[in-house]
Structure formats: C-alpha cells, structure tokens
Amino acid sequence: MAELQLQSPGKQPTIRDVAELAGVATSTVSRALSNPGRVNHVTRERIEEAAAQLNYIPSSQARGLSSGRTQTVAVLVPDITNPFYFDIIRGAQHQLKAAGYTQLLVDTEESAEMEADALQKMRRSADGFILAASRLTDAQLAEAAAQQPLVTINRAPAIAPTVVIDTPSAIIQALEHLVSLGHTRICFVGGPATSWSNAKRWQAFQEETTERKLTTFSVGPFAPKTTSGAAAADAAAHTGATACIVFNDLLAIGMLQRLRERGIRVPEDMSIVGCDDIFGADFCNPPLTTMASPIEQAGRVAVSMLLSRLNPQYGGTGRRLAVMPTHLTVRASTGAAPVR
Amino acid sequence: MAELQLQSPGKQPTIRDVAELAGVATSTVSRALSNPGRVNHVTRERIEEAAAQLNYIPSSQARGLSSGRTQTVAVLVPDITNPFYFDIIRGAQHQLKAAGYTQLLVDTEESAEMEADALQKMRRSADGFILAASRLTDAQLAEAAAQQPLVTINRAPAIAPTVVIDTPSAIIQALEHLVSLGHTRICFVGGPATSWSNAKRWQAFQEETTERKLTTFSVGPFAPKTTSGAAAADAAAHTGATACIVFNDLLAIGMLQRLRERGIRVPEDMSIVGCDDIFGADFCNPPLTTMASPIEQAGRVAVSMLLSRLNPQYGGTGRRLAVMPTHLTVRASTGAAPVR
DNA sequence: ACATGGATGACAAGCGATTGCCAAAAATTG
DNA sequence: CAATTTTTGGCAATCGCTTGTCATCCATGT
Numbered sequence: 001m002a003e004l005q006l007q008s009p010g011k012q013p014t015i016r017d018v019a020e021l022a023g024v025a026t027s028t029v030s031r032a033l034s035n036p037g038r039v040n041h042v043t044r045e046r047i048e049e050a051a052a053q054l055n056y057i058p059s060s061q062a063r064g065l066s067s068g069r070t071q072t073v074a075v076l077v078p079d080i081t082n083p084f085y086f087d088i089i090r091g092a093q094h095q096l097k098a099a100g101y102t103q104l105l106v107d108t109e110e111s112a113e114m115e116a117d118a119l120q121k122m123r124r125s126a127d128g129f130i131l132a133a134s135r136l137t138d139a140q141l142a143e144a145a146a147q148q149p150l151v152t153i154n155r156a157p158a159i160a161p162t163v164v165i166d167t168p169s170a171i172i173q174a175l176e177h178l179v180s181l182g183h184t185r186i187c188f189v190g191g192p193a194t195s196w197s198n199a200k201r202w203q204a205f206q207e208e209t210t211e212r213k214l215t216t217f218s219v220g221p222f223a224p225k226t227t228s229g230a231a232a233a234d235a236a237a238h239t240g241a242t243a244c245i246v247f248n249d250l251l252a253i254g255m256l257q258r259l260r261e262r263g264i265r266v267p268e269d270m271s272i273v274g275c276d277d278i279f280g281a282d283f284c285n286p287p288l289t290t291m292a293s294p295i296e297q298a299g300r301v302a303v304s305m306l307l308s309r310l311n312p313q314y315g316g317t318g319r320r321l322a323v324m325p326t327h328l329t330v331r332a333s334t335g336a337a338p339v340r
Numbered sequence: 341m342a343e344l345q346l347q348s349p350g351k352q353p354t355i356r357d358v359a360e361l362a363g364v365a366t367s368t369v370s371r372a373l374s375n376p377g378r379v380n381h382v383t384r385e386r387i388e389e390a391a392a393q394l395n396y397i398p399s400s401q402a403r404g405l406s407s408g409r410t411q412t413v414a415v416l417v418p419d420i421t422n423p424f425y426f427d428i429i430r431g432a433q434h435q436l437k438a439a440g441y442t443q444l445l446v447d448t449e450e451s452a453e454m455e456a457d458a459l460q461k462m463r464r465s466a467d468g469f470i471l472a473a474s475r476l477t478d479a480q481l482a483e484a485a486a487q488q489p490l491v492t493i494n495r496a497p498a499i500a501p502t503v504v505i506d507t508p509s510a511i512i513q514a515l516e517h518l519v520s521l522g523h524t525r526i527c528f529v530g531g532p533a534t535s536w537s538n539a540k541r542w543q544a545f546q547e548e549t550t551e552r553k554l555t556t557f558s559v560g561p562f563a564p565k566t567t568s569g570a571a572a573a574d575a576a577a578h579t580g581a582t583a584c585i586v587f588n589d590l591l592a593i594g595m596l597q598r599l600r601e602r603g604i605r606v607p608e609d610m611s612i613v614g615c616d617d618i619f620g621a622d623f624c625n626p627p628l629t630t631m632a633s634p635i636e637q638a639g640r641v642a643v644s645m646l647l648s649r650l651n652p653q654y655g656g657t658g659r660r661l662a663v664m665p666t667h668l669t670v671r672a673s674t675g676a677a678p679v680r
Numbered sequence: 681a682c683a684t685g686g687a688t689g690a691c692a693a694g695c696g697a698t699t700g701c702c703a704a705a706a707a708t709t710g
Numbered sequence: 711c712a713a714t715t716t717t718t719g720g721c722a723a724t725c726g727c728t729t730g731t732c733a734t735c736c737a738t739g740t
Binding site: 354355356366367369370371374375398399401402403404405406407408 | 725726727729
C-alpha cells in the first residue's frame with residue numbers, strides 16, 4: 001500500500017489535486033467524498049480512484065473550519081491511571097471510532113479547576129464532551145452544559161444528560177450480603193467529598209442501614225487511590241466495625257494491604273466490600289468482593305447519547321438518562337462476622 | 341469567571357471581535373497573541389484585556405489551517421487497558437500539556453494494521469506521533485517515519501528516534517537473582533511475536549543462560565493479558581522448570597492465578613519473575629518479583645524528543661536514543677529452588 | 681537638525697475545505 | 711416531441727487565522 005509516494009514528504013495532496021486528476025471541480029470532489037448520492041455514480045468512482053491514487057486524506061482542519069464541526073469528542077476523566085476509567089475510555093473510544101469521531105483524552109487530575117479549564121479551552125476544538133465522574137459543582141456543570149453539548153457519567157441527572165451506574169442498589173445488595181453473614185457493625189469508607197457517586201452511595205448506605213437498624217460508622221473522605229488505603233484501614237479498624245463498604249476498589253485494595261500488615265485478617269476479622277470491580281480486584285489478596293458494573297458499556301452509552309444529540313438527523317432516542325445495572329460479585333474478602 | 345457571557349451560545353468570538361474591541365487590526369491581535377515581542381507592550385496588554393473580556397479562544401482549526409501545524413501529537417498504544425501503557429500515556433500527557441500540545445490517544449488493539457491505518461489517517465491532524473510498543477514491521481515503520489515525525493518507545497533504534505527500556509539488562513539481573521536462589525532450570529515465557537521488546541528479552545535470556553550454562557526452556561508466544569496466563573502456566577509447568585521469567589506482569593499475574601488453582605505453590609514449587617512492575621504487581625498473590633522501570637518518564641522523554649524535533653528552534657539535544665534504566669524489584673513470587 | 685535604522689502595525693493574500701446558488705444536462709411526463 | 715421536473719456539477723464566497731510585505735513612526739548618532 002502507498003507505493004507511489006513520489007511527492008515530497010511535506011506536501012500533502014489537496015482536494016484540488018484530486019479534482020484535477022479526476023477532471024472535475026473541487027466542490028464535486030467534496031460532495032462525492034462527504035455526501036455521496038449527491039454525485040453521479042461513475043463520477044464518484046473516478047474521484048475515489050483519483051483520491052486513492054494520490055493517497056489523499058482530507059484535512060480535518062480545513063474541513064472543520066468551514067463546516068464548523070471537528071468530528072472530535074473530548075473525554076475528561078479525573079485520573080487516567082485509575083482502572084475504573086480506562087474501561088470507560090475504551091468504551092467511548094470504540095463507539096466514537098465507529099461513528100468516525102476522534103477522541104481527545106484529558107486527565108483532569110481530580111481537579112475541578114483543571115476540568116473547567118479544559119472545558120473552556122477545548123470548546124472550539126471538540127464538538128462535545130463526556131465528563132466521567134465530574135468534580136465540578138452543580139453550578140459550574142450547568143454553565144458548561146449551557147455552552148456546549150456534554151454528557152456526564154455518574155453525575156446527577158437533570159443538569160445534563162447522564163449515564164449513572166446504579167451503585168445505590170448495589171449498596172443494598174452488599175448490605176444484604178453482609179447481614180446474611182452476621183455482620184451488624186458496618187463502616188462506610190468514603191471517597192472524595194466532591195464525588196457525586198460517593199454522596200449517593202453514602203445516602204443509600206444510611207437509608208438502608210437505618211431501616212435495618214444496623215450499627216454504622218463512617219470514615220473519610222479518602223482519595224480514591226491504593227495509597228490512601230492505609231489511613232482508611234486504620235480509621236476503619238479503629239471504629240470496631242466488623243465489615244466495611246468501601247468507596248471503590250482502589251481504596252479497598254489499599255486497605256487490604258494495610259490490614260494484612262497489621263495482622264487483621266480478612267475476612268476472619270474484618271470483611272471488605274469494594275466497588276467497581278476494576279482490574280486487580282480478582283487477583284488481589286484476598287480477592288475482593290465488589291459491586292460490579294458494565295463500565296465499558298457506560299462509556300459506549302454516554303457516547304451514543306452525545307452523538308445522537310450532535311447529529312439529531314440520525315434519530316436516536318435523545319434520552320437524558322441511562323442507568324447501568326450493578327450486581328454484587330462475591331469473592332474472598334467477605335466472610336462470616338467474627339464471634340464476639 | 342466568564343460572567344458576561346452575553347453572546348448567544350453558538351457564536352464564538354473571533355479574532356476580529358477582539359481586534360475591533362482593542363481598536364487594532366486582526367493581524368496585530370494575531371501577533372500579539374502568538375508572537376509577543378513583535379508588538380508594543382501597551383498594545384498587547386490592551387489586546388489581551390479585550391480577549392479576556394470576550395472570553396476569546398483562538399480556533400485551533402483556523403490556526404492550524406494557516407500555520408500548517410496542529411499543536412497535536414498522537415500517541416498510539418497497543419492496548420489502552422494494559423496498565424503498562426497508561427503510565428506512558430500519563431507521562432506523555434504531562435509533557436505535552438506543558439508544551440501547549442494536545443494528546444490524541446489511539447488504541448491500536450495489538451493490530452499492526454490498525455496502527456498503520458491510524459498513522460495514515462491522522463497524518464494531517466497530528467504534528468507527530470509517539471508509537472508505544474509498535475507492532476509494525478521494520479519496513480512499515482521506516483515508511484511511516486519517512487512521512488512524519490515520530491518517536492518510538494521500545495523499538496529498535498536507527499529506524500526512528502527511540503526510547504528503550506533496558507529490559508535486557510534487567511533480564512540479567514533477574515537471572516542472577518534466580519541463580520543465587522539455586523535455580524538451574526529456567527523457562528522464558530514469551531509475549532507477542534511481533535513485539536520487539538519480547539525479541540530483545542528473549543535474546544538477552546538466551547545469551548545469559550548460555551553463558552551461565554543453565555538449562556532453559558521457552559514457551560509462547562502468548563498474548564500479554566492475564567487471561568493468557570492459564571495457558572502459559574500450564575505450558576511452563578509442563579517443562580519442568582523451577583523458575584519462569586515472564587514477558588510481562590500481566591501474563592505473570594495470570595500465571596500466578598492458574599498455578600494457585602493447580603496447587604503449584606509460588607515460590608516454593610515455582611518462582612516467577614515478571615516485567616514492568618505495573619499496577620497490581622505489588623498486591624497480587626503472592627506479590628510479584630518484577631523488573632521495574634520508569635515508565636512514566638519514558639513517556640515524557642519520548643515527547644521531549646519528538647517536540648525538539650518539531651520545534652528545532654527550542655534547541656534540545658535532538659538525540660535519537662534514550663535508554664531507561666531498570667532494576668529488579670524482589671517481592672514474594674521468587675524463592676529458593678525446590679530440592680529435587 | 682538631518683539621515684539612518686529598527687520597531688511597529690495595517691493590508692491583503694492565502695491555508696483547504698464546505699456549501700448556497702445556479703446553469704446545464706438528463707430523465708420524466710403528457 | 712415539447713414541457714417540466716429532477717439531477718448533476720461548476721463558480722465563488724466563506725470559515726478564522728497566519729504571515730509576507732511595506733509604509734509609518736520614533737529614537738538614535740553625528
């Protein structure tokens with residue numbers, strides 16, 4: 001492929017070269033390429049042949065300049081190294097590529113400011129945004145949503161179209177599981193204060209434990225990283241709880257390590273339930289009981305929602321909310337409550 | 341910030357609006373913004389003020405169209421969900437952002453074809469490319485390198501500027517470690533056939549084991565995923581080796597799981613050494629002895645090399661090769677050879 | 681006070697595509 | 711076969727910015 005690359009490397013063929021070779025006007029080439037059906041079948045074939053021969057690739061810059069669209073979607077995640085997000089990233093990437101879009105990945109480093117900044121700086125260069133676990137305030141988010149098309153993941157609906165992972169219901173499953181194992185003193189280990197998911201999980205935890213008349217504790221907030229696990233483990237152990245429901249797997253895995261160091265056995269002395277079922281949850285020690293969800297699918301759905309908004313002609317339901325189901329995956333980090 | 345957003349949402353301010361507000365020509369605005377020093381201090385301030393007031397962001401499209409540069413670099417990785425790469429991605433992202441560039445992330449899904457395709461399709465939209473663990477043949481790579489600026493990571497030098505992680509020397513360290521533990525029958529568990537790193541590691545393994553007169557085996561190739569670990573573990577166990585040096589941590593972690601299932605104890609019956617020290621290597625069971633390297637730094641260095649090529653005026657050494665040091669991190673997956 | 685040179689900033693020509701408009705050609709109809 | 715409709719494809723304006731060219735202006739040296 002690409003054998004007759006005789007032009008000097010720097011010179012890319014333009015639409016004019018193609019038009020000349022095919023013996024038509026540039027506008028015809030443009031239409032043949034981006035709006036087939038508007039051009040004669042034979043002519044189009046001739047044009048496509050010429051384009052292929054020249055190894056012509058339209059300049060997305062020029063295309064964007066005149067059409068106003070960039071065929072690009074920016075995906076903002078708080079932490080690129082958090083395995084939770086790369087399933088989202090991959091899901092989004094798949095769906096975007098299928099639709100001929102390019103993905104712009106931005107790591108906002110858990111900072112609302114960087115997030116707002118990226119949103120602002122890229123508003124010209126992206127047709128739309130996917131905000132995964134946005135750290136923005138409701139007001140900031142509303143403002144951003146007013147300026148450009150965006151879809152959020154794990155964020156309050158109503159402000160913008162959103163894909164939520166139904167962790168509250170997973171919390172209930174987790175509590176049921178723990179109660180059935182005899183636990184009555186349960187601790188919630190909280191994630192970032194600005195995380196909407198965290199708030200929802202905490203809320204579900206409170207409601208459910210109150211109803212079941214369980215003794216509860218809570219510690220946190222902690223950064224959602226394994227390195228915060230030590231502090232979280234110490235705090236949780238100090239409460240006297242026999243089981244913990246942890247904001248996410250990263251934190252839970254960090255706790256596992258610390259508890260082991262301290263000689264607190266999991267699950268004999270303390271049961272741990274994580275959330276997300278990320279890469280690593282199945283091979284840590286002990287393997288983590290966790291609330292699993294179709295994260296990659298969440299990424300795909302978010303993109304679909306965004307694209308149907310960007311290209312209303314393709315139809316699409318235009319729904320503003322998608323809820324992803326979750327289920328508890330029981331592994332070895334939960335067990336019967338210790339006898340007192 | 342951005343309080344007087346009175347324009348209708350769709351209409352972005354252009355350079356003309358800024359020029360008008362500041363009372364100068366558009367060209368002056370352009371120069372003031374992208375080439376300060378070419379414009380009077382006071383005038384520039386006035387322009388900057390006007391720009392800020394209008395919340396003006398230059399269109400990267402238009403800018404790219406006339407300048408020929410896109411201020412964008414594409415980073416191609418074989419598998420976005422492989423933790424090894426996200427350190428590279430993050431390193432690259434940091435360095436790119438610092439230089440005012442945008443990162444385009446592409447997951448080539450371990451496919452040489454997708455890689456070549458992306459390289460081709462994006463040649464107009466990116467100023468340069470970073471190819472992490474390229475799966476291209478030497479010929480394809482040479483062709484690509486002739487068409488556009490690119491830097492490879494973990495790929496033969498000479499064809500293009502490269503950042504290599506010095507795993508061969510790490511292999512030697514690993515062998516030394518295993519020999520000192522009494523192992524004499526060692527198996528190399530190979531990664532993808534198209535991986536240059538794999539070839540280099542295998543070569544180093546062979547040379548060193550020959551010199552030390554060790555009994556060696558090799559199995560593979562295997563896909564670098566935990567799911568391939570089962571097959572790899574079975575094959576390795578079958579050889580009768582007492583220790584394995586595994587292409588990467590992903591595969592090694594997969595093997596760990598399988599060996600456990602089969603009742604083969606690690607490290608009592610079999611020692612395992614991984615490579616890369618990825619996320620998870622420290623908390624798997626048992627924690628993995630592995631060859632660690634500054635992966636994020638590799639990403640940063642690759643970007644630096646690329647940028648100094650794209651912007652020769654900024655100087656930069658223009659070196660074509662950077663070697664990242666590695667060292668063995670001993671954890672619990674290696675131990676004394678079993679007594680026969 | 682005059683010539684000189686360096687800053688400064690206005691003008692206008694592109695960059696490579698898209699797209700509205702319209703004329704020519706082809707297909708359809710009565 | 712003429713009249714009408716539908717297709718087809720060319721012209722040229724336009725998108726927002728960069729940049730080469732050149733006139734103007736001011737500070738400097740003599």
